[in-house]
Amino acid sequence: MGRHRHALVAAVRQDLAEARGSARAMLAAAEAARAHAQQRRRVVRDAYALCLNRLADARHAARTDIRRRFGAETAALVRDLTSLAAHSAAGAAGTPWRVWSPTEPRPHTPPSLLRIGTITIESATVPALVPLLNAAHVQVSGDPHTADGVIAGLLLRAVGTTRPGDLRLTLHDHRPTGDGGGGALAAFAPLGVRSAGPERLTGALDALVEQIRRHHESPDPDDAAPPWHVVVLLADPAGDAELTGHQQTQLARIVRDGTACGIHLLVRGLDLPADPAVHRIALRAGTARTEATGDFPVRLDPPPPSDRVSDLCRSVADRLRAAPPPVRLANLLPDRLWTESAAHGLHAVLGPGTDGNPVEVPLDDRTPHALVGGPSGSGRTTLLHAWIASLIARYGPAELALYLLDFSGGTSFARFAPGARDPSWLPHARLAGVNIAEDREFGLAVLRRLGAELRVRCQAAKRLGAADLAQLRAGERTVPWPRILLVVDDFTNMLAGRDALADETLTLLGDLAHRGGAYGVHLVLSGADVRSATAVRGRSDLLDRCALRLALPGARRLLADGNLAAALIPRFHAVVNTDGGAAGANRVVRLPDAADRGSWTLLQRTVWRQRPASGTPPRLFDGNAVPRLPARHRPSGRVPGPSAPVGPSPGAVLGERVDVTAGPAEMPLGRMPGRNLAVLGGRADEACDILASASLSLAAQGAARFSIACLHPGAEPAAARLAVELPEAAWYDADGLPELLAATRFDGDGLPHYVIGYGLDAAGTDHRDVLRSLLTDGPERCVHLLGWWRSVSRLCSTLSGTDARFESIGAWVALDVRAAELGPLGPQPDASGWRPRRRRALYFDRTVHRMPEVLIPYEVNNDHT
Numbered sequence: 001m002g003r004h005r006h007a008l009v010a011a012v013r014q015d016l017a018e019a020r021g022s023a024r025a026m027l028a029a030a031e032a033a034r035a036h037a038q039q040r041r042r043v044v045r046d047a048y049a050l051c052l053n054r055l056a057d058a059r060h061a062a063r064t065d066i067r068r069r070f071g072a073e074t075a076a077l078v079r080d081l082t083s084l085a086a087h088s089a090a091g092a093a094g095t096p097w098r099v100w101s102p103t104e105p106r107p108h109t110p111p112s113l114l115r116i117g118t119i120t121i122e123s124a125t126v127p128a129l130v131p132l133l134n135a136a137h138v139q140v141s142g143d144p145h146t147a148d149g150v151i152a153g154l155l156l157r158a159v160g161t162t163r164p165g166d167l168r169l170t171l172h173d174h175r176p177t178g179d180g181g182g183g184a185l186a187a188f189a190p191l192g193v194r195s196a197g198p199e200r201l202t203g204a205l206d207a208l209v210e211q212i213r214r215h216h217e218s219p220d221p222d223d224a225a226p227p228w229h230v231v232v233l234l235a236d237p238a239g240d241a242e243l244t245g246h247q248q249t250q251l252a253r254i255v256r257d258g259t260a261c262g263i264h265l266l267v268r269g270l271d272l273p274a275d276p277a278v279h280r281i282a283l284r285a286g287t288a289r290t291e292a293t294g295d296f297p298v299r300l301d302p303p304p305p306s307d308r309v310s311d312l313c314r315s316v317a318d319r320l321r322a323a324p325p326p327v328r329l330a331n332l333l334p335d336r337l338w339t340e341s342a343a344h345g346l347h348a349v350l351g352p353g354t355d356g357n358p359v360e361v362p363l364d365d366r367t368p369h370a371l372v373g374g375p376s377g378s379g380r381t382t383l384l385h386a387w388i389a390s391l392i393a394r395y396g397p398a399e400l401a402l403y404l405l406d407f408s409g410g411t412s413f414a415r416f417a418p419g420a421r422d423p424s425w426l427p428h429a430r431l432a433g434v435n436i437a438e439d440r441e442f443g444l445a446v447l448r449r450l451g452a453e454l455r456v457r458c459q460a461a462k463r464l465g466a467a468d469l470a471q472l473r474a475g476e477r478t479v480p481w482p483r484i485l486l487v488v489d490d491f492t493n494m495l496a497g498r499d500a501l502a503d504e505t506l507t508l509l510g511d512l513a514h515r516g517g518a519y520g521v522h523l524v525l526s527g528a529d530v531r532s533a534t535a536v537r538g539r540s541d542l543l544d545r546c547a548l549r550l551a552l553p554g555a556r557r558l559l560a561d562g563n564l565a566a567a568l569i570p571r572f573h574a575v576v577n578t579d580g581g582a583a584g585a586n587r588v589v590r591l592p593d594a595a596d597r598g599s600w601t602l603l604q605r606t607v608w609r610q611r612p613a614s615g616t617p618p619r620l621f622d623g624n625a626v627p628r629l630p631a632r633h634r635p636s637g638r639v640p641g642p643s644a645p646v647g648p649s650p651g652a653v654l655g656e657r658v659d660v661t662a663g664p665a666e667m668p669l670g671r672m673p674g675r676n677l678a679v680l681g682g683r684a685d686e687a688c689d690i691l692a693s694a695s696l697s698l699a700a701q702g703a704a705r706f707s708i709a710c711l712h713p714g715a716e717p718a719a720a721r722l723a724v725e726l727p728e729a730a731w732y733d734a735d736g737l738p739e740l741l742a743a744t745r746f747d748g749d750g751l752p753h754y755v756i757g758y759g760l761d762a763a764g765t766d767h768r769d770v771l772r773s774l775l776t777d778g779p780e781r782c783v784h785l786l787g788w789w790r791s792v793s794r795l796c797s798t799l800s801g802t803d804a805r806f807e808s809i810g811a812w813v814a815l816d817v818r819a820a821e822l823g824p825l826g827p828q829p830d831a832s833g834w835r836p837r838r839r840r841a842l843y844f845d846r847t848v849h850r851m852p853e854v855l856i857p858y859e860v861n862n863d864h865t
């Protein structure tokens with residue numbers, strides 16, 4: 001029992017010892033795990049702390065960089081804004097009031113933006129600017145007292161940056177008891193018209209709408225020019241300024257169209273209709289929001305100091321009173337039109353002199369011709385218009401005939417001919433040439449015409465024993481013999497070049513200058529430098545005969561050496577000298593703005609309404625216009641049958657002649673050797689037009705056969721179109737040429753057969769003899785080849801092998817072919833001054849011409865497809 005108990009105790013002890021052992025082992029393992037976990041926690045914590053530190057560093061660096069970049073960009077932006085503001089609102093438009101004074105506007109500079117206060121960008125201050133003149137209407141809303149200050153500031157800056165008289169001011173206070181803006185705006189009274197009360201607003205708005213209507217009727221080509229009309233409209237901010245429907249309509253019109261006519265509204269207390277031209281300023285507690293400054297609030301400038309306003313307004317009003325009123329064209333014109341006789345000369349008034357008396361410019365036996373000089377922009381066009389205006393008002397169309405050539409690239413003479421917008425024309429004008437700087441041939445044609453007229457007058461004078469125009473008119477009263485005035489602007493361009501054309505032009509001008517004056521042919525030559533060497537080339541006698549000199553400011557070498565008057569006169573003045581420029585004979589004249597479309601149109605319409613029933617509109621030659629093939633040269637109506645009569649010698653119309661009267665250049669196509677035409681050059685559209693106008697005009701003249709041979713794929717559309725428009729045409733390609741030759745062998749019945757060839761240089765060597773055969777033998781059987789070769793050398797290749805070479809080409813038209821290349825074809829055309837250019841061609845027909853002539857290829861179909 002005892003032993004059993006001991007064994008049991010020992011076993012329990014054993015179990016307990018084992019249990020204790022494993023508990024210890026588990027504890028040790030748990031403690032090891034805990035130590036490991038703690039270790040990991042420490043590592044993670046350290047890593048986290050490190051990460052946080054790094055992130056903080058990175059954030060700090062990024063923030064510093066952003067701040068630095070933001071600072072730099074803001075500074076650059078502020079710098080740009082400041083310099084832009086200084087440029088856009090220079091001088092009185094932008095300086096703060098404490099240093100403010102008026103500034104003279106710079107010529108040809110658009111009006112400035114105007115400062116109303118400042119905006120702050122990152123502690124930098126930039127002027128806040130708003131547009132007005134030439135740009136916007138301004139509506140100010142908010143506290144009326146502050147608004148009047150803003151308006152007064154804008155007005156003072158606008159007046160202070162324009163010339164006296166350039167800005168008209170109207171102030172209308174809509175309130176029944178309006179004080180016209182009271183203190184802030186009252187000081188502007190000397191500069192404008194003031195009105196008050198709702199009942200007067202209708203009249204004021206109607207007057208503005210009428211001003212806009214007149215402007216649209218005769219728009220000023222230079223819309224950006226002064227004068228401006230600023231209209232201040234003040235109403236009660238409470239908004240009880242009820243406008244009538246009519247007033248609202250008129251206001252909307254002014255808002256829409258006013259700025260383009262120089263009319264600008266400055267409004268307080270009224271809501272202007274939505275329009276891109278309206279610029280709104282909203283005031284709130286000393287600051288403002290504007291469309292120009294966006295989210296940046298504007299810190300408004302104080303109202304302008306009242307002494308500055310009154311000083312400036314008084315001085316502008318004084319200057320306006322002291323300055324002579326602007327010269328008006330109407331003041332120069334006689335009360336009654338066409339009362340003068342031109343028997344003894346043409347006398348015009350250009351404007352008032354320095355003494356206020358009219359300055360007369362005579363064209364007569366003593367001063368038969370005139371030179372007008374002045375640099376570009378000095379007012380040559382205006383002076384010529386003033387002169388012409390004065391003449392056409394004094395002398396009727398039977399006394400004066402005008403020929404006007406503008407080689408300057410301008411188009412102002414075009415208004416003398418009827419136009420799409422204005423059907424009136426100048427009854428005195430016989431001819432006007434514009435955009436002719438490249439068309440010296442037209443100038444030459446006019447001189448030839450006047451030379452012929454002068455010969456007729458000289459012969460009549462000889463017959464009658466008349467020594468001058470007065471005696472000629474007295475001796476032969478049945479002929480009107482008007483005085484002829486040839487005006488050439490930029491005449492040096494007409495004489496440009498050293499070639500036969502310039503030589504003949506100079507000779508004819510010299511002849512007109514020499515003998516024209518006595519028999520009523522007068523020259524007015526105008527230019528920037530009338531003595532430029534190439535122009536007169538040793539013919540100083542031409543200029544010497546121009547005893548009347550008109551020098552605009554800055555004119556060079558027009559007056560005698562030592563006569564410096566042209567350098568001293570102000571803008572819009574001219575020196576009139578009737579003694580060849582001698583220093584003692586100067587008179588200074590103030591010129592009206594006669595080229596202004598409004599005043600000119602009024603005068604032109606008046607003389608036009610009084611035109612004689614027999615009068616015809618002047619010929620207008622516009623070098624930029626492309627004439628269309630006239631309808632009479634296209635087949636229309638019934639197509640003549642083969643039995644219809646054939647004209648004795650049909651003529652192919654090739655283009656319009658560059659001549660005094662518009663007319664076609666025609667190539668006669670009779671039954672004679674060589675009656676073929678070669679069109680030469682690479683300009684496919686013009687070559688196709690020439691072939692088309694030739695073919696269509698031939699078809700319009702009578703029965704004929706037509707064959708079209710198209711060897712150039714690029715010309716196929718044009719050739720196909722021609723085939724459709726011709727009464728009947730056979731079509732051949734390159735391979736069909738032998739067949740074409742065979743078909744022409746049956747001709748001989750007298751019916752002409754025209755073979756129209758496109759790109760004939762593409763004919764293969766084995767087909768060239770077909771073309772040669774057609775060219776050589778065709779004309780005598782009434783078969784004529786009208787063909788296009790892309791160059792002279794390619795034509796030579798086609799012809800090589802014939803003995804006659806170019807004998808079979810009786811006429812040619814050259815497009816972009818230089819004169820030197822044409823040597824083998826004609827009589828030294830390089831001497832004629834030919835310069836290849838678009839829509840001009842040189843035409844030579846052996847049976848007609850001594851020298852080639854320039855023509856303008858007609859446009860036959862306007863899309864060249």
Ligand SMILES: Nc1ncnc2c1ncn2[C@@H]1O[C@H](COP(=O)(O)OP(=O)(O)OP(=O)(O)O)[C@@H](O)[C@H]1O
Nearest residue numbers: 222375376377378379380381382383572591592593
């Ligand atoms: N007497 C004047 N009064 C008011 N404005 C004038 C007067 N003369 C010229 N001007 C203005 O001056 C500008 C230039 O005038 P104009 O076109 O006559 O000069 P131009 O010498 O013919 O110039 P360009 O050779 O460049 O054509 C025009 O805008 C015109 O309206």
